[in-house]
Amino acid sequence: MASPSLVWFRDDLRLADNPALRAAADRGEPVIGVYVLDEASPGIRPLGGAARWWLHHSLAELGERLSDKGSVLVLRRGAAADVIPAxxxxxxxxxxxxxxxxxAPERTVDAGIKESLRAPGSVEAASFAGSLLFEPWTVRTGAGDPYSVFTPFWNACRQLPTPRHPLPEPRxxxxxxxHPASDxxxxxxxxxRHPDWSGGLGERWTPGEGAARARLRAFLAEDVADYDRSRDxxxxxxxxxxxPRLRWxxxxxFEVWHAAVSSGARVGGFLSELGWREFAWHTLFHxxxxxxxxxxxxxDAFPWPALRPSMLRAWQRGETGIPLVDAGMHELWTTGFMHNRVRMVTASFLVKNLLIDWRRxxxxxxxxxxxxxxxxxxFNWQWVAGSGADAAPYFRIFNPELQAKKFDPDGRYVREWAPDALGDRAREPIVDLAExxxxxxxxxxxxxxxx
Incomplete structure (x- = not known):
């Protein structure tokens, strides 16, 4: 009698280079994919609105791709510790x-499920490295501590064996x-819904593995050679x-790493961005x-003043009177994305010009x-605030006017996302930058x- 293999998808919504899926295929039994929308387990952080939009569309494509291969994606909602054993x-x-x-909350859930499944001795339960190039417990200082500064962390990573090659997609x-019942x-x-604010997200993005792979090919063919010069x-x-492709x-x-290395371009700067992502996850692990x-x-001694809700709302809505900041916040609200340089500027403005706690x-x-x-x-918010890893000098303050002159000198970005921030209709700044x-x-x- 067949004993199916369950593949529990989480932040790995793909068929290619998916070690868990490969293990199921190699086992030679029927394969059932499952995704659990877990908003019930202790400590699990509920997804934000933009993330939920992406998840819907990425799951829809994953289900279609599994169906094309002959399998199925089962959707269940609830605490994973209940759903998976059931x-x-x-x-x-x-x-x-x-x-x-x-x-930590996810590891606790996973360890408990693995123990409960293995206890009777009848169910194989195994986990794999599919989301990070280097496991967090493999990168330590000479004293055995986690790294707190990026450059020595990344140097240590580069001394480890080269990341494995991607696994092929099962045929x-x-x-x-x-088929089990599915939500x-x-x-x-x-x-x-009511209102549907996602129109700009749909115009900007096509979630799913197919579009992700197409974007990687286009980047390596058209943009990576100019990455170090113009990325800011x-x-x-x-x-x-x-x-977002890596996030989901x-x-x-591994796919991104080896595709970049084999592109023939100079990709050291781009690979270091993968390293920064690793650094963030290693920091969270510890x-x-x-x-x-x-x-x-x-x-903890930072003297945050009492929150001024009007200031926070002006920042959220892109109504600060600071053109680059307002442009970034409008891009964020419209597309669910913001250019990384502008993320740093908008974050610095909130924390260091408005003196609003980085957590907001x-x-x-x-x-x-x-x-x-x-x-x-x-991790990145703490880096900008000065409270996190690699945060020297912690008192760094990004001047949004100087940043605009340097990285958007002709105002193209501001004109695209906040045209009213320029000219006669411009708002008065809500704070004086110098003061x-x-x-x-x-x-x-x-x-x-x-x-």
């Missing part, structure tokens, strides 16, 4: 495979004779736009409260970015004294 019993599965996650995935994806209500230019620079696992970092607690404890900004980006994940989003900079530096003295 589905194993329902299907009489003989194995469950998944690719590892690195957040076929025979499904079960009887209707639409019933999950991942897409916005928000209007038409050579950016990869692969971050429509591409694996500091699970990254989204809520300062990594540098001295930063992190929460907004979590809700509005299609590529927000539990490591990179808080607010002085206030921020004075506040940072408290951190300096505490450190």
């Amino acid at each position: 589905l194993v019993a329902e299907t009489e599965a003989g194995a469950v495979f998944w690719n590892r996650r690195y957040g 076929e995935l025979p499904g079960p004779r009887n 209707d994806l639409v019933s999950w209500q991942l897409l916005p 230019e928000p209007a038409g620079g050579a950016t990869s736009q692969l971050s 696992g429509e591409l694996s970092p 500091s699970p409260d990254l989204a809520t607690k300062n990594l540098r404890h001295a930063f 900004g992190e929460e907004w980006f979590w809700d509005t970015l299609v590529d927000a994940d539990e490591a990179n989003n808080p 607010s900079r002085k206030a921020a530096l004075a506040a940072y003295e408290a951190v300096k004294r505490a450190g």
Whole structure:
């Protein structure tokens, strides 16, 4: 009698280079894919609105691709510790495979499920490395500690064996004779309604593995050679736009790494961006409260003033009177994305000119970015704030006017996303940049004294 293999998809919504899927295919039994929308397990962070939009469309394509191969994607909602064992019993599965996650609540859930499945001795449960080039426990300082500065971290990674080559997509995935019941994806209500604000996301993005692979090919063919020179230019620079693809696992970092290396172009700068992503996840692995607690404890002494809701709303809506900041916030709201240079500028403005706690900004980006994940989003906010890893000089303040002159000198980016920020209709800035900079530096003295 057949004993199907369950493949538990999470942030790895792809068929190619999916070690868990490959293990199921190699086992030679029917394959059942499953995705669990888990908003019930303790500590699991609910997805933001833009992320939910992306997930809906990526799951729809994954289901179609599995069906084309002969298999099925089962959708279930609830605590994974309940859903997965129940589905194993329902299907009489003989194995469950998944690719590892690195957040503390997720690891706790996964370890508990693995133990519960293995305990009777009748179900194989195995996890694999599919989302990071280097496992977090393999990169340590000479003293055995996690790295807190990027350059030595990345140097240490580069001394390790070269990341493995990607695994091929299975040619076929025979499904079960009887398909288990599945939730209707639409019933999950991942897409916005009343109002539907996602029109700009749909114009900018096509989620799914097929579009992800097409974007990688286009980037390597057309843009990567100019990446180091123009990556900081928000209007038409050579950016990869692969971050949401990696966030949802429509591409694996192994695929991106080896495709870049074999492209024949100089890709050191681009590969270091993969390294920065690794650094963020390694930091989260060792500091699970990254989204809520300062990594540098001295930063707990920062004297945040009482929150001024009107200032926060002006920043969220792109109504600060600072053209580059407003353009970035409009791009974010419209497309679920923001150029990385502009992310740094808008974040610095919130924290160091408006003196608003970085956690308020992190929460907004979590809700509005299609590529927000539990490591990179808080990690980068803490880096800008000065409270996180590699945060020297912690008092760095990005001047948005100077940044615009340097990286958007002809105003193309601002004209595209915030045309009213220029000319006679421009708003008055809600703060004076010079005076607010002085206030921020004075506040940072408290951190300096505490450190």
